[in-house]
Amino acid sequence: MRVALLGGTGNLGKGLALRLAILGHEIVVGSRKEDKAKSKAEEYRKIAGNVRITGMKNEDAAESCEIAILTIPWEHAIETARELKHALNDKIVVSPLVPVSKGEKGFTYNSDKSAAEMVAEVLESDRVVSALHTVPASRFANLDERFDWDVPVCGDDEMSKRIVIELISEIEGLRPLDAGPLSNSKLVESLTPLILNIMRFNSMGELGIKFL
Numbered sequence: 102m103r104v105a106l107l108g109g110t111g112n113l114g115k116g117l118a119l120r121l122a123i124l125g126h127e128i129v130v131g132s133r134k135e136d137k138a139k140s141k142a143e144e145y146r147k148i149a150g151n152v153r154i155t156g157m158k159n160e161d162a163a164e165s166c167e168i169a170i171l172t173i174p175w176e177h178a179i180e181t182a183r184e185l186k187h188a189l190n191d192k193i194v195v196s197p198l199v200p201v202s203k204g205e206k207g208f209t210y211n212s213d214k215s216a217a218e219m220v221a222e223v224l225e226s227d228r229v230v231s232a233l234h235t236v237p238a239s240r241f242a243n244l245d246e247r248f249d250w251d252v253p254v255c256g257d258d259e260m261s262k263r264i265v266i267e268l269i270s271e272i273e274g275l276r277p278l279d280a281g282p283l284s285n286s287k288l289v290e291s292l293t294p295l296i297l298n299i300m301r302f303n304s305m306g307e308l309g310i311k312f313l
């Protein structure tokens with residue numbers, strides 16, 4: 102599939118680009134700056150080998166893809182989705198967004214409404230799928246790392262959700278699990294501040310999750 106990683110120049114974008122590209126998917130790394138997108142795409146190609154990774158501005162990446170993943174900090178991602186509404190029309194849009202804040206007592210979930218529902222609202226789309234919130238970016242981007250993590254997936258359009266579940270299941274070590282409609286996304290997004298608190302208060306490195 103042709104997958105656009107909007108803001109794919111950052112932490113989560115890197116792992117997704119590498120791991121999807123080595124499976125044979127065509128990856129478009131999006132950025133606000135074309136130069137940055139192209140140089141990151143080159144960097145990822147050097148790591149992943151003979152793969153299809155190109156770089157372009159977010160708008161062109163969104164226009165050209167079948168699936169777009171919003172790998173942008175949540176406080177900027179909603180505005181970016183609004184700006185790209187036309188380009189993202191009818192596309193499957195994956196939200197890994199987590200509204201999280203760091204305070205004196207630890208990390209908290211920082212929104213009344215889930216980020217994925219906000220994205221669906223600005224795009225006026227039922228093809229928004231919420232996933233990948235609990236995949237820790239650094240470990241995921243290290244191709245030598247082996248893991249066994251679950252990935253809860255929420256969405257309202259069953260076909261879009263199935264396609265995203267299928268895509269995630271191709272990545273060795275990830276098990277996507279249907280977590281219901283998009284209105285459940287807040288529950289899934291809230292797992293991340295919990296994980297960050299567990300990491301902090303137990304002096305642990307990056308953690309994924311597994312339902313046993």
Ligand SMILES: NC(=O)c1ccc[n+]([C@@H]2O[C@H](COP(=O)([O-])OP(=O)(O)OC[C@H]3O[C@@H](n4cnc5c(N)ncnc54)[C@H](OP(=O)(O)O)[C@@H]3O)[C@@H](O)[C@H]2O)c1
Pocket residue numbers: 108109110111112113114131132133134137138171172173174175177178181197198199200233234235236237238239
């Ligand atoms: N990090 C993790 O472990 C992790 C795990 C699961 C889910 N997530 C979620 O994934 C998303 C991305 O996280 P990340 O850690 O990969 O983020 P990040 O590395 O901090 O940023 C990703 C990219 O966002 C773009 N960006 C920054 N400010 C922007 C703005 N004002 N407007 C538009 N684009 C902007 C930048 O791309 P350009 O400068 O190239 O435009 C940047 O490279 C977040 O919503 C996060 O909650 C993260």
